[in-house]
Amino acid sequence: MADQTKAIIRIEALAPEFSDAACALADELHLPLAGESEFVLQLGADGLQLQELGVGAAGPVRVDFVDGALAHRRQQGGGNGQMIAKAVGIQPGIRPLILDATAGLGRDAFVLAQLGCAVTLIERQPLIGALLADGLRRARLDAEVGPIMARMQLLSGDAIELMTAWSGDPPQVIYLDPMFPHRDKSSLVKKEMRLFRPLVGDDDDAPELLKAALALASHRVVVKRPRKAPAIAGQAPGYVLEGKSSRFDIYPKKALKPKPGPLATIE
Numbered sequence: 001m002a003d004q005t006k007a008i009i010r011i012e013a014l015a016p017e018f019s020d021a022a023c024a025l026a027d028e029l030h031l032p033l034a035g036e037s038e039f040v041l042q043l044g045a046d047g048l049q050l051q052e053l054g055v056g057a058a059g060p061v062r063v064d065f066v067d068g069a070l071a072h073r074r075q076q077g078g079g080n081g082q083m084i085a086k087a088v089g090i091q092p093g094i095r096p097l098i099l100d101a102t103a104g105l106g107r108d109a110f111v112l113a114q115l116g117c118a119v120t121l122i123e124r125q126p127l128i129g130a131l132l133a134d135g136l137r138r139a140r141l142d143a144e145v146g147p148i149m150a151r152m153q154l155l156s157g158d159a160i161e162l163m164t165a166w167s168g169d170p171p172q173v174i175y176l177d178p179m180f181p182h183r184d185k186s187s188l189v190k191k192e193m194r195l196f197r198p199l200v201g202d203d204d205d206a207p208e209l210l211k212a213a214l215a216l217a218s219h220r221v222v223v224k225r226p227r228k229a230p231a232i233a234g235q236a237p238g239y240v241l242e243g244k245s246s247r248f249d250i251y252p253k254k255a256l257k258p259k260p261g262p263l264a265t266i267e
Contacts, residue, residue, distance in 0.1 A: 009127065010037040014044030029126050041127065048134035050127070063105050063135025065149070066142045084108060085115055087222045087241050087248035088173045093258035099171035101159040101213060102178055106132050106152070108224070112175075113151040120171065121152060122159040129156045160205065163212040172256070174213040177224040178206040178232070207233035214251060221251040 010032045013022035022043045026033050031041065040051050042060065049062035080090050089096050095116040100109040103121035105128070113119045123129040133154055140149045155162060163174075210232045213221045223232060227247050231237060237249035 008035075008037045009039045009041060010035055011041045011043070014042050018043045018045075025130065029130060041130070047138050048131055050131060061105075061131070063131050065106070065110055065135055065139035066145050080115060082111065082115075083241050083243055083248065084111060084224075087224075087250060088112060088117070088175060089220060089256040090115055090117070091256070091258075094256050096172040096219065096256055097169075098173045098175055099163075099217075100175045100177075101163065101209065102176050103132060103154070104128060104177065106135065108175065108177060109152060110148065113148050116151075118151045119153070121154045122162055123154065123156060124158045126156070129154070160208055160212045163216045166216055170216050170218045172217065172219040174217040174221045175224070176206075176209060176213060176221065178209060207235075210235065210251075214253075217253060219252070219254045219256050221253075223249040223251070225249055 011022050011026045011029070012033065013019045023033065025031075025041070025043065025048075029041075038053060040053060042049050042051055047062055047064075049060040051060040052058050079085070088098060090112075095118075098109075098112055098117050098119045100106075100112075100119055100121045103109055103123040106121060109119045109121050121132070123132055136149055136152060136154060139145045210221065210223065223237070225231070225247055227242060227245055231249055235251075238252045239250050241248040241250065
């Protein structure tokens with residue numbers, strides 16, 4: 001995991017009324033408010049966004065659960081027939097309790113929460129975590145999306161450490177989508193990877209992440225991978241769901257079966 005100080009980042013307010021909040025965020029993330037930088041974290045009326053600087057810079061990246069691509073997916077996404085829904089075990093009467101240990105910008109977690117699952121998200125990169133927390137905060141204010149947000153809880157910190165020290169009931173499904181060199185080739189993903197890779201790097205500890213997830217999950221671990229990439233640490237999954245550009249490696253531990261009672265109750 002790359003140290004975020006290796007990529008030169010500063011924070012700026014896009015209007016005077018956001019200056020105090022920008023100062024507080026700079027203190028929280030230990031980033032400067034001025035000086036030369038390759039990237040700038042901007043705070044304004046539309047929330048928090050990360051902007052690359054310089055010639056040929058990509059456009060800003062922000063987390064938006066209300067409009068844009070996620071709005072389209074919320075309205076036209078295919079429901080329980082989506083491959084990710086099948087991967088985590090969503091079925092009639094089954095909505096597993098999920099831990100997304102590599103939350104990123106929260107897109108997959110949002111899809112699962114929209115389908116009725118309670119999802120705990122972990123993001124260890126503080127800057128990405130700040131973008132995600134801002135998106136969650138704004139979405140909670142929306143009448144339509146707010147109820148979905150109520151099923152999403154964000155934790156900050158190292159996922160391996162948090163899973164190893166987990167207290168209370170374990171998550172039934174742990175979902176992993178580690179950062180790897182070869183990812184989907186859409187323009188949106190390429191823009192985000194261009195911004196985030198200097199900050200995040202590759203998840204070189206993915207084998208340890210999988211090991212911790214397998215030790216904690218009560219029912220299954222699901223790993224999202226590029227379609228042609230090898231399994232993490234060469235550990236073959238129990239079975240695979242494969243799409244055009246990505247696949248889901250499923251490591252089952254216990255069958256998901258509905259019990260009488262609430263929708264999310266699973267034995």
